[in-house]
Structure formats: structure tokens, C-alpha cells
Amino acid sequence: MNDLTHRIAGLIRPEIQTLAAYHVPDSGGYIKLDAMENPYDWPPEIVHEWLAELAGAKPNRYPDARAHALKQAIRQAHQVPDSAELLLGNGSDEIIQIILMAVAGTGVTVMAPEPTFVMYRQISRCLGLDFTGVPLRADFSLDRAAMHAAIETHRPAVIFLAYPNNPTGNRFSLDEVLDIVQRAPGLVVVDEAYAPFASHSCLPLVDQYPALVVMRTLSKLGLAGLRLGYLAARPEWIEPFEKVRLPYNINVLTQLTAAFILRHPAFLEQQVQAILAERSRLHAALSALDDDLAVYPSEANFILFRLKRVDAGVVHQRLKAKGILIKNLDQAGAALAGCLRVTVGTPTENTGFLEALADALAA
Numbered sequence: 001m002n003d004l005t006h007r008i009a010g011l012i013r014p015e016i017q018t019l020a021a022y023h024v025p026d027s028g029g030y031i032k033l034d035a036m037e038n039p040y041d042w043p044p045e046i047v048h049e050w051l052a053e054l055a056g057a058k059p060n061r062y063p064d065a066r067a068h069a070l071k072q073a074i075r076q077a078h079q080v081p082d083s084a085e086l087l088l089g090n091g092s093d094e095i096i097q098i099i100l101m102a103v104a105g106t107g108v109t110v111m112a113p114e115p116t117f118v119m120y121r122q123i124s125r126c127l128g129l130d131f132t133g134v135p136l137r138a139d140f141s142l143d144r145a146a147m148h149a150a151i152e153t154h155r156p157a158v159i160f161l162a163y164p165n166n167p168t169g170n171r172f173s174l175d176e177v178l179d180i181v182q183r184a185p186g187l188v189v190v191d192e193a194y195a196p197f198a199s200h201s202c203l204p205l206v207d208q209y210p211a212l213v214v215m216r217t218l219s220k221l222g223l224a225g226l227r228l229g230y231l232a233a234r235p236e237w238i239e240p241f242e243k244v245r246l247p248y249n250i251n252v253l254t255q256l257t258a259a260f261i262l263r264h265p266a267f268l269e270q271q272v273q274a275i276l277a278e279r280s281r282l283h284a285a286l287s288a289l290d291d292d293l294a295v296y297p298s299e300a301n302f303i304l305f306r307l308k309r310v311d312a313g314v315v316h317q318r319l320k321a322k323g324i325l326i327k328n329l330d331q332a333g334a335a336l337a338g339c340l341r342v343t344v345g346t347p348t349e350n351t352g353f354l355e356a357l358a359d360a361l362a363a
């Protein structure tokens with residue numbers, strides 16, 4: 001070991017040294033169906049109006065630390081209950097980090113059913129927190145008895161429930177979520193990243209259940225590049241989290257753009273409808289494509305499917321060779337063995353994907 005690596009090894013916490021960084025593949029030149037983005041561009045007239053608004057931005061000044069105008073726009077657009085406060089994050093990833101930084105300490109446990117969104121575990125481990133993953137059932141529904149037992153044993157400070165869940169696509173039942181909210185000794189974060197595509201939201205319930213907070217993002221709706229997430233919660237929860245949030249975490253351009261878009265919701269709603277129609281078509285086409293595929297139901301803008309006969313890694317590579325990038329989850333643990341996840345794209349992208357998949361399975 002040379003001097004520098006020795007120095008780093010002595011300095012960086014062991015749990016960070018053993019951790020792998022979140023891997024984002026190079027997507028240049030591919031039809032990109034791996035990251036749950038909205039595939040549609042903005043209409044030219046909206047771009048025009050937006051650019052006119054951006055001309056009034058003042059990048060020489062710090063952003064509004066309270067993001068007052070943006071919070072008002074979120075409240076109106078998403079019907080946030082009057083009694084709830086909002087915490088904004090640079091993506092909902094940052095909100096997960098803020099919550100966990102606020103509770104971090106020796107012996108503190110974070111819990112989530114698994115498989116689920118990997119950042120709950122990743123950020124917990126970065127902060128030296130114990131993370132307990134409770135396996136979902138084979139059909140990816142919540143295992144109530146296992147959750148109850150794990151709550152009793154570990155007394156988690158925070159439980160994350162992705163509603164709908166990523167990467168499985170299903171939404172747990174409201175009854176199951178509320179059962180966990182009522183049993184939890186600490187906080188339950190219902191992560192509604194995929195709310196635009198789901199048939200139910202817990203947002204109206206945040207003032208009824210003291211342990212419940214709801215997290216949302218604008219990423220999946222169509223603003224992934226902006227990085228804006230929010231937490232809606234009782235003011236008592238937001239107050240300590242605000243102490244952890246960095247004062248200017250939402251930059252001038254994001255504040256202005258997000259507020260602008262929330263005041264122009266119609267075109268994004270049309271895009272969501274197009275994505276929902278394509279989700280149905282894609283689901284039906286995948287189910288009919290090959291007996292080898294098990295296709296899971298989805299309330300999100302992606303579909304998870306499992307290959308029973310052909311190796312998922314090989315199919316993933318064959319799709320890549322044809323210029324199509326989807327997510328390979330085969331290595332992500334036994335529950336996801338053989339699984340691939342495709343984001344719902346435009347009709348042309350989806351058709352291209354289906355044709356390439358049929359070829360990849362036949363090869």
C-alpha cells in the first residue's frame with residue numbers, strides 16, 4: 001500500500017470502504033428505458049414561455065431559502081392538506097438523507113420491505129445506521145406477519161414504504177400501510193415517487209396519523225433533470241428536519257422552473273395519460289410475447305418481468321447490442337433473480353423494445 005492509499009484506508013469509515021457507489025450506466029446513444037424518466041419533450045410554446053420566465057432569474061443571488069413561491073405552487077397543484085408543512089429536497093434522495101441524518105445514532109435501525117428502492121439501505125449504511133430489510137412475499141406483496149415481528153424485534157426509528165414500490169411496480173394495500181403506521185414506534189415514510197401513475201395516495205392522510213409522512217418527487221412526472229422532491233408532514237416533523245437541510249439546497253433555476261411547470265399542469269397530465277395507455281399496451285404485449293416471461297402488475301411508469309428459461313443477463317446484453325437500455329435486476333438478490341425492469345417509453349420506443357426482446361429471446 002502506498003502512502004496515499006494507506007492514509008485513505010485509515011481515514012474513511014470501514015462501512016464506506018465496503019460500499020459500492022450507486023452505479024449509473026453510460027446511456028449515450030441508447031433508447032433509454034432504464035431510469036423511469038418521462039420520455040416526452042415539452043411543447044415548443046411551453047419552452048418559449050419558460051425561457052421568458054427564466055430570463056428574470058437572478059443567479060447572482062442566493063435562492064429563496066424557504067422557497068416560498070414554489071411551496072405555494074406545490075400546495076395548490078397537489079392538494080397538500082392545509083395542516084401539513086413542506087420540506088424540499090434536491091430530489092427525494094436528499095429528503096431520505098435529511099430524515100436519516102436527523103435520526104442517526106448508535107443502535108438506530110431503519111427498516112423497509114425488500115426488494116425496494118436501494119437508497120434507503122445505501123444512505124442508512126453511509127450514516128452508520130442499522131438497516132433491516134424484511135422480505136416481501138413471492139408475489140411482492142407485504143408480509144404482514146414478518147413486518148410485525150421485525151417491528152417488535154428491531155423497534156425501527158424509520159420505516160420506508162415505497163407506494164407503489166420500486167423495482168416491483170406494485171402498490172401495497174392501504175390497509176397494510178395503515179397497519180404498519182399504527183404499529184410503528186417511530187416514523188413511517190410513505191414514498192410516493194410514482195404517485196402520478198398510481199390509483200391511490202396517502203397524502204390526504206398525513207394530518208390523521210401522527211407517525212405518517214408522505215414523500216413525493218417531480219422526477220417521474222417529467223422533471224428528473226431538475227432534482228426536486230418534497231416531504232409533506234405535520235409541522236412537528238418538519239421542524240427538526242429543517243435543521244438538517246442545507247439552507248440553499250433548491251437552486252434558483254429549479255425553484256423557478258418547478259413553480260412554472262406546476263402552474264402549467266395540462267401538458268404533463270396529457271403525457272401521464274399517454275404513459276398510462278402505453279403501460280397497458282406494454283403489459284399486454286409482454287404477457288403475450290413468450291411463455292418464458294412472468295410480467296408483474298404495475299402502478300408505476302415501469303414494468304418488472306422475470307425470465308424463467310433464458311438468462312436475464314444475456315437478454316439484457318442482447319437488448320443493449322440493439323441499442324436499448326433497460327435495468328438488469330438479476331444480480332440484486334434472490335427475490336429478483338431473472339428479473340428485468342423496463343421504463344414505459346414512447347409508442348415507438350416501446351415497439352422497438354418489444355421487437356428487440358422477441359429477437360433476444362429467440363436468439
Ligand SMILES: Cc1ncc(COP(=O)(O)O)c(C=O)c1O
Nearest residue numbers: 091092093117162166193217219
Ligand atoms: C421509490 C423511489 N423513491 C425515490 C426515488 C428518487 O427520486 P428522486 O431523487 O429523483 O426524487 C426513486 C427513484 O428511482 C424511487 O424509485
